[in-house]
Amino acid sequence: MASGFHFPLLPPAKIAEQLVEFDVAPFANLRAEHIASPQPDLLPGVLGRFFDSRPDFRRDGEGGQLGFSELEVLDNPEHHEEAIRLLRLYSKSQAFLESIHYRDLTLADFTHPTPRRVVEVLSALINFLLYRHDKTELLQPIVSESSDYHERDLELKARIAQVQKEIADHELAEQMEEPMAQQLEVDVNALQQKVQVYNKQQLALRAKAAAISDKKEEIDMKITQADFELTKHAQENSKLRSKLVKSPEKVQRALEEKKSARAKLKESEKIATQNAQEKTGTLEIRNKAHEKLVKQHSKIQDVHEQLAAAKTVEKEVKTRKAKLNDESVSVMSFEAQIVEWKGKVHEMEERLKAKVKERNQIIADENQKLGALSSETEVKLQCLEPREKKVEAMIAKASKLCSETASARTSATAQQQKIHAKFNNIVKAFNTYMDSVDPFLERVEEVGRQLAGECASAPDPSAAVATKATPRSSTTSKKSRARRRT
Secondary structure (H helix, E strand, O other): OOOOOOOOOOOHHHHHHHHHHOOOOOOOOOOHHHHHOOOOOHHHHHHHHHHHHOHHHOOOOOOOOOOHHHHHHOOOHHHHHHHHHHHHHHHHHHHHHHHOOOOOOOOHHHHOOOHHHHHHHHHHHHHHHHHHHHHHHHHHHHHHHOHHHHHHHHHHHHHHHHHHHHHHHHHHHHHHHHHHHHHHHHHHHHHHHHHHHHHHHHHHHHHHHHHHHHHHHHHHHHHHHHHHHHHHHHHHHHHHHHHHOOOHHHHHHHHHHHHHHHHHHHHHHHHHHHHHHHHHHHHHHHHHHHHHHHHHHHHHHHHHHHHHHHHHHHHHHHHHHHHHHHHHHHHHHHHHHHHHHHHHHHHHHHHHHHHHHHHHHHHHHHHHHHHHHHHHHHHHHHHHHHHHHHHHHHHHHHHHHHHHHHHHHHHHHHHHHHHHHHHHHHHHHHHHHHHHHHHHHHHHHHHHHHHHHHHHHOOOHHHHHHHHHHHHHHHHHHHHHHHHHO
């Protein structure tokens, strides 16, 4: 193999087992004998099954039919169909094996295969499948973690499709309602012009009504004045009648005056009746104007209602446009989120690739360290073998010494017990002896005290000797008591 990428060569039995396990065997009952003595259809069948089961290795334009260029070159293309298929499979297999750093595939491996070459090619393919399987298992936790992302992506896509459908429905409704909106705008403009005309007419009628009300007030003032004058004239009439009885001349004069005054009153009554007629006419005119104003007011209210309806329609159109704008903004935000998620996925894939490379590098370093440590441990083990023998010999000697010391200890404990028993017997004998000697010593002490008293009365050398002897006896008694206590 002319490449720096190495892989172990597998035995034929292992190759057959792995090909069946990965479902790339050309037939179901593949055995090691088929690989040990290969047929020309073995490698093409395995590689063809491999490419058919892996859609990511397929290429566009690789169908079973021949192209126009091949049909033009070949005289009888149906005779070369199998050879062309084999050449296409060979080119595809060569490109794939070169991608995994195996560059020794030749066309003779398809037409005249040898067991060694078949084992090399199939070992490279199986090692790639095993490596791919391991990597997919390593990536499985990350894929399981990113399952929520796919669900979220599907939800966002469904939401985007729904929003796009709603936008299309809104646009269709807007297009359908556009003529109505234009007609409403024309009607609104016409109604606004009518409102302006009606407003002008209303202002003119209000001015006329104000003038009529002024005239009415003047007529009311005149009527009140005429009533006041009538009451005044009635009072004067009553006074004249009272005077008429007293002086006829004065009465005649008063009658003449009254006649003149009555003529004046008649004229004023005529004027008042004319004013009243004018007033009733103005009232009728005012009532008619009021009726017209009421009609105009009702028309104006209808126009205002139509304007309010037009304004509501305009508001609805504006709200729908605002909704469309908001939905377009939300769609843009969803698209931005999708782009962001795609960037995150790409970043995670790059991180995963970096981590895989780092893991491979760490594994290689650890393998090197493990090899060095294994060699060091072997050297140390070789050096430790004589030491182990010495330690075993020393342990044997120590065990022997321990057994000897145990036996010596048992004999010593037995002798110690015997000596202790003898010592106890001696102490008992001494205690009995001291019990018998104590009364005698007490008597000697008493005698010594008596002699000391006598010597004190009459001194001589023998008394001195006796006094010297008494302390000894006391000391001996004390020693005997101390021994007894012990």
